[in-house]
Amino acid sequence: MNTQTPPPRFRGNIHLFFCFELAYGVNVDTLERLLATQVTEGVISMRRSKSHYLRFESLPLIVRLGEEKVRLRGETRPVPVLARVFDFGVLSLRFTLPFDCGFAELVALSAEISDGEPFHAPSLRCLRRIKGIVSQALYRPIESDLMEDYTVFHVTGSDEPFTGREFLDRHGREVAMILRGEGLVLSDQETSNALSNSISYYPGDVLVVDWDRAFVYDKEEHTDHIHIIEFANTQLLDMRYFDRWLDGELDTLAREVYAEGARGPILGGAGVRKLSKRTMALMTDVIWLTDEIDNSLKAIDTLYAARVHRAIAARLYLAEWKRGLDRKLAALREMSDTLTMRVYSMRSTVIELAIVILILIELFVAILGPGVKH
Numbered sequence: 001m002n003t004q005t006p007p008p009r010f011r012g013n014i015h016l017f018f019c020f021e022l023a024y025g026v027n028v029d030t031l032e033r034l035l036a037t038q039v040t041e042g043v044i045s046m047r048r049s050k051s052h053y054l055r056f057e058s059l060p061l062i063v064r065l066g067e068e069k070v071r072l073r074g075e076t077r078p079v080p081v082l083a084r085v086f087d088f089g090v091l092s093l094r095f096t097l098p099f100d101c102g103f104a105e106l107v108a109l110s111a112e113i114s115d116g117e118p119f120h121a122p123s124l125r126c127l128r129r130i131k132g133i134v135s136q137a138l139y140r141p142i143e144s145d146l147m148e149d150y151t152v153f154h155v156t157g158s159d160e161p162f163t164g165r166e167f168l169d170r171h172g173r174e175v176a177m178i179l180r181g182e183g184l185v186l187s188d189q190e191t192s193n194a195l196s197n198s199i200s201y202y203p204g205d206v207l208v209v210d211w212d213r214a215f216v217y218d219k220e221e222h223t224d225h226i227h228i229i230e231f232a233n234t235q236l237l238d239m240r241y242f243d244r245w246l247d248g249e250l251d252t253l254a255r256e257v258y259a260e261g262a263r264g265p266i267l268g269g270a271g272v273r274k275l276s277k278r279t280m281a282l283m284t285d286v287i288w289l290t291d292e293i294d295n296s297l298k299a300i301d302t303l304y305a306a307r308v309h310r311a312i313a314a315r316l317y318l319a320e321w322k323r324g325l326d327r328k329l330a331a332l333r334e335m336s337d338t339l340t341m342r343v344y345s346m347r348s349t350v351i352e353l354a355i356v357i358l359i360l361i362e363l364f365v366a367i368l369g370p371g372v373k374h
Contacts, residue, residue: 114181
């Protein structure tokens, strides 16, 4: 009689992150005081967020929002939600979904949540709740429809012991399907591509990162891999928002500069001076924001954590987004220099015109002067 060995079961959590822009900045000290004195239904507790690998001038504030009901696999489940508020104005929501199942069920669950649809409405409800709580602590609030999501599958235990390498050798094809949100088996080429960005620290752990998902095999439930991935996701959202904002500002400035130029050096003088001041103010904002992004990119504290951050940053194309922001800042500088030169040119024109008028007056007086005396 043949007895078939049942497939191994795996335990762990799926962490789904949804990041939103709140403001140019958040005073987390003010927010902490607000939460300490305000009774808000559903806010269970708060604390400062600490990570061994990440260092912040002002620690993010964690607010536990209780549970949201999410429909998955044909049933409604209560899923705990944790909000992390960063001082650079980003809110990160984390939904944590525990699992204890075989890989077939995990792959099916991964395919179901691949578009984030089950968590879309709950994340927006949590965003509204947080905005109602933090409004007094926001510096220059932002209304934006941008959102960045990222999903981490974290296996903390299994029926069979594996090293990180053995885990991928044995279950790499299923891991690739999970990373790509696919319910069908992938080709060898696609599987290899999905697993190409893997990192390991101890023999018993492995991390594989992709552009919108990561897979962690690690017995440690509170691994800092997850904090670093979440942090990189907030950086991507920040860059996307300010890139789009800069596009709009540059387009508006270009149209206004053209319109003022068409009015001529005299009629358009006041408008050009106003545009020059506005451009300088905008440049100050952009330099401050890009410095903030640069500083946040330096928040990694160890070599291994830096490797993890580089891996996820490469998948999210953070360097390319940063170069795009730098190019637009250079265009803004060029526009500012052009406007400054135009202001100087208009001032010179006005001075030259005034001199010509004074000369004409003197000539007029010189010619008519004798006739007036007689």
